Amino acid sequence: xxxxxxxxxxxxxxxxxxxxxxxxxxxxxxxxxxxxxxxxxxxxxxxxxxxxxxxxxxxxxxxxxxxxxxxxxxxxxxxxxxxxxxxxxxxxxxxxxxxxxxxxxxxxxxxxxxxxxxxxxxxxxxxxxxxxxxxxxxxxxxxxxxxxxxxxxxxxxxxxxxxxxxxxxxxxxxxxxxxxxxxxxxxxxxxxxxxxxxxxxxxxxxxxxxxxxxxxxxxxxxxxxxxxxxxxxxxxxxxxxxxxxxxxxxxxxxxxxxx
Amino acid sequence: xxxxxxxxxxxxxxxxxxxxxxxxxxxxxxxxxxxxxxxxxxxxxxxxxxxxxxxxxxxxxxxxxxxxxxxxxxxxxxxxxxxxxxxxxxxxxxxxxxxxxxxxxxxxxxxxxxxxxxxxxxxxxxxxxxxxxxxxxxxxxxxxxxxxxxxxxxxxxxxxxxxxxxxxxxxxxxxxxxxxxxxxxxxxxxxxxxxxxxxxxxxxxxxxxxxxxxxxxxxxxxxxxxxxxxxxxxxxxxxxxxxxxxxxxxxxxxxxxxxxxxxxxxxxxxxxxxxxxxxxxxxxxxxxxxxxxxx
Amino acid sequence: xxxxxxxxxxxxxxxxxxxxxxxxxxxxxxxxxxxxxxxxxxxxxxxxxxxxxxxxxxxxxxxxxxxxxxxxxxxxxxxxxxxxxxxxxxxxxxxxxxxxxxxxxxxxxxxxxxxxxxxxxxxxxxxxxxxxxxxxxxxxxxxxxxxxxxxxxxxxxxxxxxxxxxxxxxxxxxxxxxxxxxxxxxxxxxxxxxxxxxxxxxxxxxxxxxxxxxxxxxxxxxxxxxxxxxxxxxxxxxxxxxxxxxxxxxxxxxxxxxxxxxxxxxxxxxxxxxxxxxxxxxxxxxxxxxxxxxxxxxxxxxxxxxxxxxxxxxxxxxxxxxxxxxxxxxxxxxxxxxxxxxxxxxxxxx
Numbered sequence: 001x002x003x004x005x006x007x008x009x010x011x012x013x014x015x016x017x018x019x020x021x022x023x024x025x026x027x028x029x030x031x032x033x034x035x036x037x038x039x040x041x042x043x044x045x046x047x048x049x050x051x052x053x054x055x056x057x058x059x060x061x062x063x064x065x066x067x068x069x070x071x072x073x074x075x076x077x078x079x080x081x082x083x084x085x086x087x088x089x090x091x092x093x094x095x096x097x098x099x100x101x102x103x104x105x106x107x108x109x110x111x112x113x114x115x116x117x118x119x120x121x122x123x124x125x126x127x128x129x130x131x132x133x134x135x136x137x138x139x140x141x142x143x144x145x146x147x148x149x150x151x152x153x154x155x156x157x158x159x160x161x162x163x164x165x166x167x168x169x170x171x172x173x174x175x176x177x178x179x180x181x182x183x184x185x186x187x188x189x190x191x192x193x194x195x196x197x198x199x200x201x202x203x204x205x206x207x208x209x210x211x212x213x214x215x216x217x218x219x220x221x222x223x224x225x226x227x228x229x230x231x232x233x234x235x236x237x238x239x240x241x242x243x244x245x246x247x248x249x250x251x252x253x254x255x256x257x258x259x
Numbered sequence: 260x261x262x263x264x265x266x267x268x269x270x271x272x273x274x275x276x277x278x279x280x281x282x283x284x285x286x287x288x289x290x291x292x293x294x295x296x297x298x299x300x301x302x303x304x305x306x307x308x309x310x311x312x313x314x315x316x317x318x319x320x321x322x323x324x325x326x327x328x329x330x331x332x333x334x335x336x337x338x339x340x341x342x343x344x345x346x347x348x349x350x351x352x353x354x355x356x357x358x359x360x361x362x363x364x365x366x367x368x369x370x371x372x373x374x375x376x377x378x379x380x381x382x383x384x385x386x387x388x389x390x391x392x393x394x395x396x397x398x399x400x401x402x403x404x405x406x407x408x409x410x411x412x413x414x415x416x417x418x419x420x421x422x423x424x425x426x427x428x429x430x431x432x433x434x435x436x437x438x439x440x441x442x443x444x445x446x447x448x449x450x451x452x453x454x455x456x457x458x459x460x461x462x463x464x465x466x467x468x469x470x471x472x473x474x475x476x477x478x479x480x481x482x483x484x485x486x487x488x489x490x491x492x493x494x495x496x497x498x499x500x501x502x503x504x505x506x507x508x509x510x511x512x513x514x515x516x517x518x519x520x521x522x523x524x525x526x527x528x529x530x531x532x533x534x535x536x537x538x539x540x541x542x543x544x545x546x547x548x549x550x551x552x553x554x
Numbered sequence: 555x556x557x558x559x560x561x562x563x564x565x566x567x568x569x570x571x572x573x574x575x576x577x578x579x580x581x582x583x584x585x586x587x588x589x590x591x592x593x594x595x596x597x598x599x600x601x602x603x604x605x606x607x608x609x610x611x612x613x614x615x616x617x618x619x620x621x622x623x624x625x626x627x628x629x630x631x632x633x634x635x636x637x638x639x640x641x642x643x644x645x646x647x648x649x650x651x652x653x654x655x656x657x658x659x660x661x662x663x664x665x666x667x668x669x670x671x672x673x674x675x676x677x678x679x680x681x682x683x684x685x686x687x688x689x690x691x692x693x694x695x696x697x698x699x700x701x702x703x704x705x706x707x708x709x710x711x712x713x714x715x716x717x718x719x720x721x722x723x724x725x726x727x728x729x730x731x732x733x734x735x736x737x738x739x740x741x742x743x744x745x746x747x748x749x750x751x752x753x754x755x756x757x758x759x760x761x762x763x764x765x766x767x768x769x770x771x772x773x774x775x776x777x778x779x780x781x782x783x784x785x786x787x788x789x790x791x792x793x794x795x796x797x798x799x800x801x802x803x804x805x806x807x808x809x810x811x812x813x814x815x816x817x818x819x820x821x822x823x824x825x826x827x828x829x830x831x832x833x834x835x836x837x838x839x840x841x842x843x844x845x846x847x848x849x850x851x852x853x854x855x856x857x858x859x860x861x862x863x864x865x866x867x868x869x870x871x872x873x874x875x876x877x878x879x880x881x882x883x884x885x886x887x888x889x890x891x892x893x894x895x896x897x898x899x900x901x902x903x904x
Contacts, residue, residue: 051763073762082763089760091753102753105746106765112774115745116738122745129746169765296686347873354613357689358815359872365808366865372858486697489690526705533694537679540687 004029004205005173010059012045012229019045020229023059027173032199032206034220036213036240038250042229043209044086047175051083052076064172078106082171084162086178086209092151096142096161099150100133103168133168140164140194156187160194167198174198176208180215188212192219217241225249263396268519269512274403276511277410278472281465282488283495283503284417285337285458291434291498292454294353298360299340301485302367303459304466307333308382308476309375311467315383322385330463337459338452346448371478382474389471406468413461414504421500426453434498483529487514490536496546505547510535568733575725587725588793589837594728595789596829598735600813601822602782605739607811608820609748610775611755613689615807616696617783622703622802623672624665624784625791629716630709631661632792641716645708658722662731662788669784670777672699677773684758696807703799715798716791723793731789735782740822742778751775812868839863 005027012020020042027033035043048054050061052073060069068076082103091099108129114122137143140160145153150161159179166174176195180188192215199206210216216223217237225233225240227249233240240246282301289297307329314325344363348356388402421427429450433440441447469484470476487510495506510532518525539546578590599621606614630638630651638647646652656664680691703710710716742748750771753761758768791797809832817828839860 053759053763073759074765074767077763077765085760085763089757089763091756091760093756094749094752098749098752101746102749102761102766103764105750105753106767108746112742112745112747112778115747116742116778118741126746165764290686294686296690344869344873353685354607354611355872357613357686358811359869361808361811362865362869362872366862366869369858369861369865373862377858486693490694493687493690527701530698530701533698536694537691540683540691541679544683544687 004064006062007046007050008060008062010046010049010056010061012042012049012054013057018229020049020056020226023226023229023231025224025231025234027205027207029172030199030203030205032195032219032221033208034216034223035207035209035226036211036216036223037226037232039211041226043226044177045229046226047083047177047209050076050175051081074106077169077171080170080172081175082166082169082173083175084159084166084177084179086181088155088158088162090150090158090161090165092149094150095146096148096150096153097130097133097137097146099161100136100165100168101129103165104129104132106169136164136168139167139197156183159183159191163194163198171204173205173207176206176210178209178211180210180212188215195219261396264519267397267399268515270397270399270403272512272515273508274406274472274511275515276508277407278465278469278507279484279488279491279511280504280507281410281413281461282484283492283507284414284500285462286489287492287495287497287500287503288430288454288458290492292430292437292451293345293356295345295356296360296489297340297345297458298357298485299344299364299367300458300462301481301483301488302364303333303337303462304469304481304484305371305476305478306336306367306481307463307466308470308480309371311470312380312382312476322383326467329467330460333463333466334456334460337455337462340459341451341455346451368478368482375478377478379475379477382470382476384471384474400472402468402471406472409464409468413464414500417457417461418500420457426450430454487529487532490532493536494539494546496548499546499548502546502548509547571729571733575729579725589833590725591723591728591793593830593833594725594732595723595786595793596813596833597732597826598728598782598786598789599810600817600825600829600832601732601735601739602779602786603810604814604817604820604822604825605743605775605779607814608818608825609743609755610751610772612684612772613686614692614779615689615804616692616694616699617779617810618802618804618806619696619699620669620673620780620783621787621790621806622699622799623669624787625797625802626703626710626716626787627668627784628661628665628788629719629791629797631656631664632658632722633716633719637718640718641714642708642711644712644714647711648708651709658720658727658792662785665784665788666781667784669787670781673776673780674773677769677776681769681772681776693804693807696802696804700799700802703802710799713799715796715800717796719792719795719797721792721795723789728789728793731782731785735785736822736826739778739782743822747771747774809864812864815868816871835864836860 007023007025010020010023011018023042023046025033035046037043045054049056052068052071052075056069060067062068063076063079063081066079068079068081071079091102094102108125110119110122110125134143134146137146140163142157142161142164145157150158153161159182163174163176163179179195180191183191195206195208196219198204208216208220217240220237223233223235223237223240224231225243225246232245232249233243235243282304285300285303286297289295289300310329310332311322311326314320314328315322318325320328340363344359345356348359384402388400388405390401392399392401392404421430429440429445430453432443432445433447433450437447440450465484466481469480473480488507491506491510492503493506494509495502495504513535514528514531517531518528524531575590578587582590599617603614603617606612630647631654633641634655635653638652676695680688680695683691704713706712743751750761750766753764753766754768754771762768813828813832814825815828816831817826818824
């Protein structure tokens with residue numbers, strides 16, 4: 001039986017440097033998994049390979065039984081994997097609602113000719129997309145700001161908009177790259193509740209990168225730890241907390257002590 | 260085709276290539292640091308040619324005074340071009356810079372048109388350069404031999420500056436990481452000015468040799484050579500000085516040899532450079548000296 | 555504002571526009587009619603050009619190529635075989651062009667279709683790259699088209715060009731096409747396709763991550779833009795009745811750039827305003843090329859000064875008023891309504 005999502009022995013080299021080497025992971029439907037590791041460990045590179053921004057130099061990635069290793073980004077999204085970015089990449093000059101409406105583009109039925117000729121079928125579909133997008137904004141609490149330019153939103157709300165935008169592609173799996181970065185504790189609590197709500201409602205699989213240990217331990221069911229591009233531990237939050245390899249990776253450990 | 264003819268065209272190709280190479284260097288250096296295609300760069304050829312011509316005809320300067328003066332003046336105009344058209348747009352989106360460059364180019368061309376008129380003027384080529392050496396069936400102008408030699412000397416001088424001086428090191432650093440170089444306390448404005456000075460002076464030298472090679476100058480004479488030199492820079496790997504030189508020679512050789520081998524295609528000579536460009540962008544966009552594209 | 559009201563306002567404006575055109579076509583001087591025709595053709599060109607440069611954010615420097623293709627296609631199809639024989643004196647034109655002749659409207663549609671086909675072909679190399687490379691490749695395309703027109707003696711009559719075209723273009727054709735282009739292109743921009751294009755402009759990686767296929771989207775924009783540019787070329791050919799390769803140089807692209815930069819980059823309304831200002835300004839500035847009398851002094855005319863001033867204006871706009879006159883906003887009935895409401899508020903006593 002093929003797993004929902006699987007990465008097998010995935011490696012990414014840049015010149016002679018192995019940014020990620022022999023990385024493997026299996027995710028089941030509906031799991032909430034975290035990916036942690038020190039800065040520069042290769043976490044975002046893993047995400048970039050899953051979403052088609054980078055191609056693995058070795059290994060393969062399977063999703064729903066299909067090998068998606070060589071697919072371009074937009075097709076991977078169409079297959080059901082969506083993501084947010086470490087540095088916010090909103091469509092800055094466009095309105096908040098428009099940012100979300102873009103996510104409905106790939107599943108449109110009517111053609112550009114229908115759009116140009118103003119055919120009623122197209123008008124109906126545009127209305128549907130608008131309603132659909134507004135719903136996602138409401139769930140994220142951003143509906144009142146629908147006509148604001150995305151760049152005018154405060155930072156915390158921009159991060160939320162990124163998530164709403166990714167959700168509007170109706171994914172089976174959501175990759176969150178440091179969703180809590182730059183947030184204060186109150187916002188982080190709200191975010192954690194938001195993520196849990198998403199998972200309850202739609203049962204989608206969530207894979208997230210985070211630096212905030214408390215946040216990760218609080219929300220994730222399983223955690224994978226990566227350092228220097230290699231996987232060094234995997235397990236429940238309690239197991240990871242007390243894993244000596246993880247501790248030494250983050251703190252340096254007795255064998256790497258200064259002095 | 261006889262061996263003599265082939266040799267003749269080979270020499271012509273190398274000579275033409277050397278002129279392209281000098282201009283290409285200016286494009287590549289500016290692009291390396293500012294990520295800008297200096298559309299107005301080709302027009303500097305025209306500026307030098309007219310300056311040199313008026314130096315000789317109006318001020319009765321001997322050519323070995325007028326020509327270098329024209330080169331220096333053009334170098335200064337290069338710096339002025341940056342100050343006026345590009346510096347205010349350092350933080351602007353790239354499309355604005357490109358449009359400003361195109362505007363500057365048109366401004367220079369049309370200003371020249373207004374000032375000196377559109378009728379092509381004969382360039383005062385010194386007899387020494389125009390003398391044609393005859394060796395059997397080969398007819399070679401002295402200029403044709405001197406061009407690659409002068410080019411090589413200038414390129415060596417430039418490479419010395421870029422690789423062996425502190426200013427050159429700053430230039431190389433700036434082309435790797437603009438912001439970091441500024442944070443290192445290096446006066447970027449001076450480095451950029453130096454880049455424009457060097458690039459423009461080399462283009463100016465090429466302009467003089469070009470005017471001697473085709474001694475009818477007009478306000479739009481820099482347009483096509485400029486475009487071709489840019490293509491040469493892209494072929495060689497934009498941002499890379501050695502690449503620009505290689506690209507220039509390659510383009511010059513190809514242009515001459517293709518027309519020599521297939522005379523019926525002579526009219527398509529200019530289009531050929533663009534077709535070569537499209538080919539390079541399709542198969543090896545980073546150029547000869549660039550790294551192969553990873554993805 | 556309700557959709558019904560908007561629709562009614564649009565109909566009224568169109569009727570008004572065509573009423574004005576009718577008056578000019580009946581009572582206007584030849585000079586005025588020519589300028590109005592020019593304005594309409596420029597509007598079509600500017601609005602289609604803006605779709606690529608403003609909305610998609612690509613620096614496309616080859617619209618002259620598509621306009622040229624449209625002009626030649628339309629001209630060659632609408633000329634009678636006899637007219638072609640008169641023109642092609644160096645080399646007879648190839649079959650089937652020498653025998654074919656179609657009505658004007660068919661030649662216009664063909665102009666658009668042929669131009670769009672070329673756009674389809676070159677999207678493959680062009681859309682592989684972005685930024686400066688795309689600029690240069692499209693510039694190269696425009697140049698290659700011009701060189702081909704110059705060298706293709708038996709198809710385009712080479713440097714001699716085509717003369718004696720029947721002046722089919724009148725106010726109805728030129729403004730009809732302009733109105734159609736504006737409506738159709740604006741509809742595309744306002745649709746989800748337009749959003750996808752803007753998303754690619756804002757952040758291509760993020761757009762891809764949201765499922766947008768950049769190649770497909772940009773190619774569509776390219777096809778639409780080329781289609782209307784080609785038709786505009788056909789209209790131009792039948793307005794000035796003589797075309798030659800020298801008409802379609804990078805200079806034409808430069809003029810289009812001025813139109814959309816001064817109007818704005820990204821707004822259709824701005825493109826229209828830019829086109830009008832350019833056509834008007836172009837005529838108005840002719841005076842600097844003629845001797846002027848100010849009081850007792852006569853300032854001699856300076857030929858070529860017009861272009862110098864245009865170049866200066868372009869540079870000043872790009873240096874100081876980055877976003878052009880309209881910025882990215884559009885003039886629409888909604889915006890008129892809010893402007894009026896705002897004005898009314900300032901009139902109320904506190």
